[in-house]
Amino acid sequence: MACGATEGTRITFPMAVAGVAPTSPTQTGWTVALTSAEVHLSAARFYTGKVLISRRFDPWSLIISSAWAHPGHYQEGQALGENLSHLDADLLGGEVDWGTATAVTGEYGSMQLTYAGALTLKGTATKGSEHFTFDTGGSLPKAKIEGIKFDQVIGAAKKGRVVVTLNLATLLERVDFDKAGTVDAAGILKFDPTSEAYNGFARGILDTGTYLVEWKETQ
Amino acid sequence: MLLRVVLLLCASHEPDAGVATPGLESVVRAQRASHSASTVTVPQEVVQAAPRTGAGDVLRLVPGLVASQHSGEGKAHQLFLRGFDAVHGQDVELNVAGLPVNEVSHVHALGYADMNWLIPDAVREVRVTEGTYRAAQGDFATAGSVRFELGLEERGITLAATAASYNRYRLFAGFRPFADPETFAALEYTQGEGFGPQRAFGRVSFLSQAVLSVSELRFRAVVGSAVARFNSPGVVRQDASSDFFIANGLFQGGSTSRHQVLLGVEIAGDGKTTIELFGVLSDLRLRNNFTGFLLDSRGDGLEQMHTDALVGAHVDHRRQLTTVLGGPVQVELSLGGRRDGITQSQRAYRESDGAPYRGDIDAHITQSALFGWAEVAWSPARWRLMLGGRADVLGYEVFDALAFINPRFNAVPGATRAAFGVHWGLKAGLERSLGDAWRVFANYGDGFRSPQARSLADGERAPFVNVRGAEIGAAFDRPLIEARAAAFGSSVANDFFFDHSVGTTVSLGASLRGGVSATVIAKPLEGWLISANATVAAARVVGTGALLPYFAPLVGRMDTAYTRRFELARSEAITAKIGLGLTGLGPRPLPFNEFSRPVGLVDVRLSARFRSVEVKVDFQNLLDSRWRDGEFTFVSKWSEGVETSLVPTRHFTAGTPRSVFVTLEVHL
Numbered sequence: 001m002a003c004g005a006t007e008g009t010r011i012t013f014p015m016a017v018a019g020v021a022p023t024s025p026t027q028t029g030w031t032v033a034l035t036s037a038e039v040h041l042s043a044a045r046f047y048t049g050k051v052l053i054s055r056r057f058d059p060w061s062l063i064i065s066s067a068w069a070h071p072g073h074y075q076e077g078q079a080l081g082e083n084l085s086h087l088d089a090d091l092l093g094g095e096v097d098w099g100t101a102t103a104v105t106g107e108y109g110s111m112q113l114t115y116a117g118a119l120t121l122k123g124t125a126t127k128g129s130e131h132f133t134f135d136t137g138g139s140l141p142k143a144k145i146e147g148i149k150f151d152q153v154i155g156a157a158k159k160g161r162v163v164v165t166l167n168l169a170t171l172l173e174r175v176d177f178d179k180a181g182t183v184d185a186a187g188i189l190k191f192d193p194t195s196e197a198y199n200g201f202a203r204g205i206l207d208t209g210t211y212l213v214e215w216k217e218t219q
Numbered sequence: 220m221l222l223r224v225v226l227l228l229c230a231s232h233e234p235d236a237g238v239a240t241p242g243l244e245s246v247v248r249a250q251r252a253s254h255s256a257s258t259v260t261v262p263q264e265v266v267q268a269a270p271r272t273g274a275g276d277v278l279r280l281v282p283g284l285v286a287s288q289h290s291g292e293g294k295a296h297q298l299f300l301r302g303f304d305a306v307h308g309q310d311v312e313l314n315v316a317g318l319p320v321n322e323v324s325h326v327h328a329l330g331y332a333d334m335n336w337l338i339p340d341a342v343r344e345v346r347v348t349e350g351t352y353r354a355a356q357g358d359f360a361t362a363g364s365v366r367f368e369l370g371l372e373e374r375g376i377t378l379a380a381t382a383a384s385y386n387r388y389r390l391f392a393g394f395r396p397f398a399d400p401e402t403f404a405a406l407e408y409t410q411g412e413g414f415g416p417q418r419a420f421g422r423v424s425f426l427s428q429a430v431l432s433v434s435e436l437r438f439r440a441v442v443g444s445a446v447a448r449f450n451s452p453g454v455v456r457q458d459a460s461s462d463f464f465i466a467n468g469l470f471q472g473g474s475t476s477r478h479q480v481l482l483g484v485e486i487a488g489d490g491k492t493t494i495e496l497f498g499v500l501s502d503l504r505l506r507n508n509f510t511g512f513l514l515d516s517r518g519d520g521l522e523q524m525h526t527d528a529l530v531g532a533h534v535d536h537r538r539q540l541t542t543v544l545g546g547p548v549q550v551e552l553s554l555g556g557r558r559d560g561i562t563q564s565q566r567a568y569r570e571s572d573g574a575p576y577r578g579d580i581d582a583h584i585t586q587s588a589l590f591g592w593a594e595v596a597w598s599p600a601r602w603r604l605m606l607g608g609r610a611d612v613l614g615y616e617v618f619d620a621l622a623f624i625n626p627r628f629n630a631v632p633g634a635t636r637a638a639f640g641v642h643w644g645l646k647a648g649l650e651r652s653l654g655d656a657w658r659v660f661a662n663y664g665d666g667f668r669s670p671q672a673r674s675l676a677d678g679e680r681a682p683f684v685n686v687r688g689a690e691i692g693a694a695f696d697r698p699l700i701e702a703r704a705a706a707f708g709s710s711v712a713n714d715f716f717f718d719h720s721v722g723t724t725v726s727l728g729a730s731l732r733g734g735v736s737a738t739v740i741a742k743p744l745e746g747w748l749i750s751a752n753a754t755v756a757a758a759r760v761v762g763t764g765a766l767l768p769y770f771a772p773l774v775g776r777m778d779t780a781y782t783r784r785f786e787l788a789r790s791e792a793i794t795a796k797i798g799l800g801l802t803g804l805g806p807r808p809l810p811f812n813e814f815s816r817p818v819g820l821v822d823v824r825l826s827a828r829f830r831s832v833e834v835k836v837d838f839q840n841l842l843d844s845r846w847r848d849g850e851f852t853f854v855s856k857w858s859e860g861v862e863t864s865l866v867p868t869r870h871f872t873a874g875t876p877r878s879v880f881v882t883l884e885v886h887l
Contacts, residue, residue, distance in 0.1 A: 004757075005812040007765040043862050078854045079865035102866055104811050114862075 008104045009156040015044065015083050015098040016161060019091025022169035025127075028176045028200075034123035037091040037168055042116030044101065044164065046081040046108050046150065080106050081154075086116060091166055101162065105155050111148040111213050113164070115140050119205060121168065125177040125189075132177050134189040136201055145206060150213040158217070165212040174200030254596075254605060254648055255662045256692020256705035257349035257363070259738050263342070263372055263400075265750040268780035269800035270824050270837035270880065271339035272383075273409075278334060281347050281365050282738045283754030283774045284311070285804060289849040289872040290507060291413070292420035293449030293475050295333040297849065299770040301349060301707060302732030302758035303362040308332030309668055312360035315367045316428060316441045317481050317495055319531070319557070321359045323586050324615075324672035326525045326563035327505060330359040336424045336445030336477050338407045340377075340391060343370030343400055349736070350707055351666030351688045354592035354607035354646045355553065361666045361686040361711070369428045369441070370400030376887040383880040385418075387411030401430045401439075413450070414876055415464035417471060420449035437485040448474045454509055456855055457869040463845060464873050467857045470520065470573035473505035490538020499529040508570065509870070511857035518570030521579070524563065531557030533590075546599030556589035561672075581620040584672045588613045594646065601653075607646035609665075613681055614639050615672045640681025642667045658694045660705075663687075685712050700741040708733035710761075729761035734772075751777040766808040769851070773805030791829070798824040807850065810867060815850040818874070826882075833884040843877035 017039065022032045081103025089096040121136045150162075181192030191198045204210055253259070261280045271277055275296050278286040285299040298305040305311045309330035313320035315337060325331035348356065349363035356364045371377065374395045381389035393405035404427040412419045424445035431438045451473070453466035483495035508520035533555025540548045565580035594607035615638040622634035644665035651659050668684040675681060692705030714730040734756030741749045753775040758767040780798035787793065800822035806814035821842050826835035840846075849872040856863050 004759065004764065004766045006768045006808045006810050007760070007763065008811040010811050010813070045865060078867060082864060082866055084862050084864065102864070104866060 008106060011081075011103050011105055011154065011156060012100050013081075013103065013154070014100050014161040016095045016163045017041070017087060017089060017091065017098050018095040018163060018165045020165060020167050020169065021092060022172060024169070026169065026175065027173045028127075030125045030127045030172075030175070030177055032123060032125045032169075032172055034092060034121055034168060036120070036122045037166075038118075038120045039087070039089055039091055039166070040115060040117035040119075041087040041098070041113065042084070043112075043114040044083045044098075044162075045079040045112045045114075046101070046103065047079055047110050047112065048107060049109050049147075080104055080108055091168070095163065098164075103154070106153075108150050108152045108154060110146075111150045111164075111211075113145045113148060113211065115143050115145075121172070121201075127177070130178065132180075132183070132189040133187060134177060134180065135191070136198075137191045137193070140202075140205065145208065145211070148208045148211045148213055150215075152215045154215065158215075160215050160217040163214050163216055165214070167210050167212060170207065170210045171204035172201070174203055176200065253694065253703075254603065254650055254660070255348070255350065255352050255690060256660045256694055256703050257347070257352075257690060257707065257736065259347045259349075259703060259740075259752075261345040261347065261750065262740070263344055263370070264748055264780070265740065265778055266339070266342050266345065267372060268748060268750070268778045268798040268824075270822050270839055271342075272389075272837075272839070272880065273339065274334035274337050277337060277339050277342055277345070277367070278365075279776060279802065280345050280778075281349075281363075282752035282776070283349070283736050283756070284365075285771050285774055287849045287872070289454065290505075291418055291449045291451040291472060292411070292422065293333075293335055293447045293473060294451065294505060295328075295331050295335075298332075300362040301709070301736075301754065302734060302756040302767070302770055302772075304767065304769045305330070305362060309359055310362040312356060312358065312364040313367075314364070316369045317439075317483060318441060318443075318479050318497055318499060319529070322501065322525070322527055322529075323358070323559050323588070323669055324561060324563075324584055325527075326523045326565055326580060327503070329668065329671055331503075331525075332359075333475060333477070333501075333503070335422065335447060335475070336426075336443065337367065338391075338405050338424055338426050340379075340393060340407070341369050341371060341403065341405045341426050343368045343372075349705075350662065350664060350690050350709070351644075351686060352646055352648060352662035352664035352690065354551075354594045354609045354644070356664070356666065357590060357609070357611065358588065358667065358669050361668055361684070361688075361709070368401075369403070369426065371395040371403040371405065372400065373886055374398060374400075377884060378887070379882055379884040381880050381882040383411070384878040385412050385414045387878075387880075389882075399430060401428055403428060413452075414878070415452055415466075415873065417450040417452040417466070417469075420447065422447035422449075435487040437487070439481070439483045439485070441481040442479070444476075444478045446474075446476045448472075451507060452872070453507075454849075454851065454855075454870040454872055456857065457871060458864070459857065464876075466872070467511060467855070468508040468520065469570060470568065471506050471508060473503065475504075476500075476502045490536060492537075493535040494532075495534075496532045497530070499527070501525075501527045501529070506568065506573075510853070510855045512570065513854055513856040513865075515567065515577075517576055518568065520568045520570055520573075521565055522568050522575060523565045523580075526562045528560040529557060531555065540595075543597060544599045546597055546602070549596045549598075551594045551596075552592070554591045556587065558588075559584070559586045561586065578621060580673070582673055583618040583620070585616040586613065586669075586672055587615075588669070601651060603648075603650035603652075605646070605648035605650075609644040609646065611642045611644075611667065611669075612640070613642075613669055615675055615681060617672050617675065619673065636675060636677040638672075638675040638677070638679045638681045640670075640683065642683045642685070656695050656697050658696075660690070660692050660694070662690045664689075682713070684714065686710070687712075699743065700739065702740075703738040704736070706733075706735045714760075727760050727767070730758060730767060731761055732756060732758040746782040747779070748781075749777070749779045751775075751779075768808045768810050771804040771807045773803070775801070775803040777801040793827055793829050795827050796824075800824075809850060809869070810852040813852065813869070816847060818844075818846045820844060820846065820874075831886045833882075833886065835880070835882040835884065837880040837882070839878045839880070840875055841877060844874075845876070846874040847871040848874040 083101035085099035180197030286296040295307040303310040307328040321330040379391040395403040410421040451471035453468035479499040481497040486492040535553040537551040561584040566575040567577040592609035666686040688709035690707040695702040714727040736754040738752040802820040804818040823838040
């Protein structure tokens, strides 16, 4: 009777998560080799609101001043899409399927990621004569990471998937393993939650530049 | 599509359905001819043909109008007409015996029109002018205008008591002292527990009109008062509901009061002049929470309060100016204005205990509206050409008490704003008589909707929502049948869609609406009355071509009643009536290319009258259809600490299940 359609259409698309391990020394001079990167996620939500700026540290900012990025300005409330399935994965094992998101068509501007539990990194860190086998531990500074940039128009005809990639090198950039705590009896450097190293690790998790969200077309 | 079948069996001493009763006085009242295919007058016999338990049932008499009650028995209905989602009245101008119903700059919704105080027994006729083609149509008449004329059907004293399903009771008392039905007084008290949790209500309403003719003067006075208290059930989230009738959200509901008076005089002579003064005091307290804990962990519930003191007046004059080429030239002119003194507030309240925790709105508004309109009609031979114009001038003064409340920067909180604006509207019509029964029409009109006062900036030229409408149609009028058919269209240059369930306004840009409608009122046999109408309409956003959501593109309604008098011994008689009401709504477009479920309802009335005692049995939703009164798509969050979907999802309000009303009526 009412020929035509209202604005938007309900759609679904698959999601996946991946990790990129460090391949060069961090900003603090450490060479890190990861043996595991366990992530536990509970939700991803997509919003219209665009991120104002979202980028990593730009050396040019030392010459030309600019404001540091901060997430916003989306509005808590209506989501364009969401994936509420739980994910436990080791990001070093390649791309991991993360279920299917239910969504509607529209202009996507940002993503919110929700951790369920910890992001735990294990491996070795070497700088000069110093060498540690480390474990970042299981605590999180904050469960929800808001305002991750995702600029994409998704229409009903588009077939694709969303891949969330965690840049583990970016995540560890601020970590100085010298200031992480003490080595336990098993020879493992476990991050003290009050330490400066943990502070750097936490800021890395909260840094939206750690996350790259991409729409990958499928045939 | 189910059909509402109303069977009405009642006996009457009054002439009805074309059956004349000797020895009774008759009042002859000439009905003004309609000048468009969408002008319909619904007579009282149609009004009384089906169960009318409240304002919503009376509103559904308007061809093509859908009245949804999504928040209990005290809140204004949500109206849909001709492709317009009028929300709570922003696109349908409602008037009761000269008293304006739409409230300007209302805190809940623009043009808020609460009709729940109207006593159905006191509705004498319903005058519908769909479209915006007449100069008399003012603010909020973008889809059309509806005027309810008052009067009691039967002379004498009428007392009625009703017991109904779900512990609902009603007492009614009315009297009409003269042959003229327009002079009467009526009182109605109604209470009930409702068909589900949080639906209890209580309401009392008094309505009275007096008409007195002295020489060339006809005086008229209308007085009314009403008070109501009601609970609201909220909306049901489709994907998280275990019971069709149990919604979410505590502490919802409110209270209303309305006190009104109109004094008028018609002066016959050289033409006709009408002077009317009116005043309305209205109050509303309303609590609603449609989204749960989506925006605030304490709860998204909003408590809104709105008080309006309205005074107004208008003077109308109608006369024949001259004759040109054998055709009379008539002019109709009206000048008038109204002033609304408004106090409004909005606070957020805690879902746990109903205590307010945040103030959002605290404003005082004075809104003044003055208007002047004129129509000139020339009727040579079988033609009638009409040209009219209207000017509305609005002035706003706003005191926003919550502005600038930071004591670090402002010693005195609050900000004042004032705005002013003018709307000019053109009206035109062409009519051609084809023989004695047929007429064809073409009409054009500019309509408008005034803005919300708090949305205006200081010194702003008040922006109106402008509507241009056009229509072609035909009318067939015979003593036993009248029919109308029309094709209509309208464009809105700067449309917006206010989703008041979540409190956001979405600007749509330009929109287009169009459709066809047909209405028939007939008396095919002695004692048998049929009234039927159907409207098909569509509304689209011009920029994207997308359908506008929520209104029903197909609306059908039929009311039919059969009256039969059975003679008994000793000159006694029983008069029985059977009435049938049928309602059908096609699937309504919803956001994201979805559609609601169709609705079909059957109402039945049976009544019998012996001497002065009448018994009525009404069945609403006879087939106990599980239907959705309103369907919406938005986001809500009712579980704290649990991940719930934040993608817009389906919500609905449950329609009334089968209800039985038994009424004992005594006529003295």
